[in-house]
Amino acid sequence: MNRSMKRIVKDQTLSIFAAFRLGLVALALVALVLVDTARVGSAQTGSRAPLPTYDWDDNVPGTQGPTSPLLAGAPQRALRMLAVQIPLLIPLTELQAVLPPGFNAVATPAGSNTGQLTLTFAFQQRVTRIADGQTVGGSALLFQVTVLNTNLMPNRQESGLLGYEFSSQELVDRFNEEFGPGTARLANVHVQIGEDAGNLTFKSNVTDDSLGLNVSAQATCPGPLVNRTKNDPVANVARFLIPQRSFFTATQHDNRPVPQAMANVQVETPDGRLMVPVEGGGSRSLTISGIGANITFLRNQEIFTKLE
Numbered sequence: 001m002n003r004s005m006k007r008i009v010k011d012q013t014l015s016i017f018a019a020f021r022l023g024l025v026a027l028a029l030v031a032l033v034l035v036d037t038a039r040v041g042s043a044q045t046g047s048r049a050p051l052p053t054y055d056w057d058d059n060v061p062g063t064q065g066p067t068s069p070l071l072a073g074a075p076q077r078a079l080r081m082l083a084v085q086i087p088l089l090i091p092l093t094e095l096q097a098v099l100p101p102g103f104n105a106v107a108t109p110a111g112s113n114t115g116q117l118t119l120t121f122a123f124q125q126r127v128t129r130i131a132d133g134q135t136v137g138g139s140a141l142l143f144q145v146t147v148l149n150t151n152l153m154p155n156r157q158e159s160g161l162l163g164y165e166f167s168s169q170e171l172v173d174r175f176n177e178e179f180g181p182g183t184a185r186l187a188n189v190h191v192q193i194g195e196d197a198g199n200l201t202f203k204s205n206v207t208d209d210s211l212g213l214n215v216s217a218q219a220t221c222p223g224p225l226v227n228r229t230k231n232d233p234v235a236n237v238a239r240f241l242i243p244q245r246s247f248f249t250a251t252q253h254d255n256r257p258v259p260q261a262m263a264n265v266q267v268e269t270p271d272g273r274l275m276v277p278v279e280g281g282g283s284r285s286l287t288i289s290g291i292g293a294n295i296t297f298l299r300n301q302e303i304f305t306k307l308e
Contacts, residue, residue: 066250066304068233074250074306075131076178081124082193083253083301084202084219086265087292088274089114094286095145100241100279102151103160114289117162117274118144119267121204121217122301123191127174138168139189141206141215143276149239158246159238163277165189165206165213179307180243185211185277198223200297211283212275219265221297225254237308242279246308253301263295 066074087108095105095115108116120142128135143162148155165187166172175184187208194201200221207214230252239246269275273285 066232068248068250070233070248071250071304071306074304075129076127076305077130078125078127078303078305080122080126080253080298080301080303082202083120083122083298084204084217085296085298086119086121086217086219086267087294088117088119088267088286088288089290089292090117090274090286091115091289098162098276098278098284098286099145099147099160100244102149103158103241104148104150106146106148106157108146108292115145116292117276117286118292119215119217120144121191121202121206123193123202123204125171127171129174136168136170136174138166138171139191139204140167140171141165141187141189141204146236147239147241157236159234159236161238161240163240163242165208165211178305179240179247180245182242182277182279182281183240183245187211187213200225202297208275211277212285213283214270215274216268217266219258219263219295219297221256221258221295222262223256225256225297225299227255229253229255238305242277248306248308250304251301254299255296257294257296260291260293260295265291265295267291 065071065077089108092105092107092113092115095117099105105115108114120140122140122142124137125140126135126137142164145160145162147158147160149158163182164171164175164184166175166184167187167189169186172184172186176182185208187206190205192203201218202221203216203218205214205216230250232250232252234249234251237246238249267288269288272288274288275283275285278284
């Protein structure tokens, strides 16, 4: 095979397909904008619109934040208009090789020789510093893996974050300031969203030349996002693995998990390999062995964070 050709992961099988195209399409963006005219969202920078919110407790007057003591005085609040989580299956030995010492990749499925790396594509993520209300925004790609932290006694399962790829320098600066240098990087992020006959389609392409990253993905959500989920707090502590700063999170969102076979999911990278950042600078490539069981669509995902 000509190595310059691209391989696509679809339904857990690698195959060749035509280059991912991100053109404008005339689809009705009912899921994101309540208008009757057809519209397509294409994101590079943050929205200037007021930050929407849910009331955390529907039974209490006013607008409440998370109630967990772990999030008391949380300094930062984020909102993602729409996000899509695509789990990738990676050879366990390769996934282990990109983790810092003392963090062990968890086999997925259990007992297998693969681990799971989840790509979260976020459209129009707004981040507000609660103390002064300063808000920055953009779209993003997040690399996430479940790890066992053996540096702690007793050992603890955590949500390990390899880093953020952001479409705006303001978001990069904010996250590197809050969570430590190396947390975030600047990338070219393109997003296209549309709805037709009740089916929501999400497409994204993210490139970061300094990392060697070039990943395109698409998935379809057949039906409305009607499940509302609150996690106050999220069970696993999260940790950015490069600066190794851990933090608590509380989230709420509308969501819909879609079985892979129904999601029409596709992920494309050069030679079927995904570039991710590693500790100490630089990057390392991972082989995409397949796609996980469910693709998750999230709308109006609100996230509070506080360092541990």
